[in-house]
Amino acid sequence: MIPGRPLLIAAGAALATATVGGAMTRIDAWYTGLEKSLLNPPDWAFAPGWTIIFALAALAATFGWRDATTQRDRFLLVIFFFINAVLNIAWSAVFFTLRRPDWALAEVATLWISVAVIAVFLARFSRAAGLLMLPYLVWVSFAAWLNYKVVQLNGPFG
Numbered sequence: 001m002i003p004g005r006p007l008l009i010a011a012g013a014a015l016a017t018a019t020v021g022g023a024m025t026r027i028d029a030w031y032t033g034l035e036k037s038l039l040n041p042p043d044w045a046f047a048p049g050w051t052i053i054f055a056l057a058a059l060a061a062t063f064g065w066r067d068a069t070t071q072r073d074r075f076l077l078v079i080f081f082f083i084n085a086v087l088n089i090a091w092s093a094v095f096f097t098l099r100r101p102d103w104a105l106a107e108v109a110t111l112w113i114s115v116a117v118i119a120v121f122l123a124r125f126s127r128a129a130g131l132l133m134l135p136y137l138v139w140v141s142f143a144a145w146l147n148y149k150v151v152q153l154n155g156p157f158g
Helices: 004-023 043-067 071-097 101-123 127-132 134-154
Strands: none
Touching: 004 043, 004 071, 043 071, 043 101, 043 127, 043 134, 071 101, 101 127, 101 134, 127 134
């Protein structure tokens, strides 16, 4: 059984992260003018993709909360997801608002590490929760490669 209150809190946190990150994502003349990889998804695909990833992450957090064996594990779970949210928003701010894909490439490495830490941490007490984080990890890996291609095809920046 999935506990209702933790699911609502996790979904609310995911929605807040998506909203703030989305507000910093501007698809404007600067972005559309960048050379991108041929594998770059169409702009319309990012919102549904992130919606799925954030929904799975919220579910993973809920399973993790339910299955955590100690209050310390629950506290760490909240801290790890908070750090991840900050890093997720920061990537959008650096790439789109500051228009520094080169800096965003360095930042995405820390975002990737935060997702991996959450997946490994959750898997200790909830295999399902750990597995629910894998699409996020795969997406951030792909996004890092797309970010690299933008830097490679358009640099230097600043």
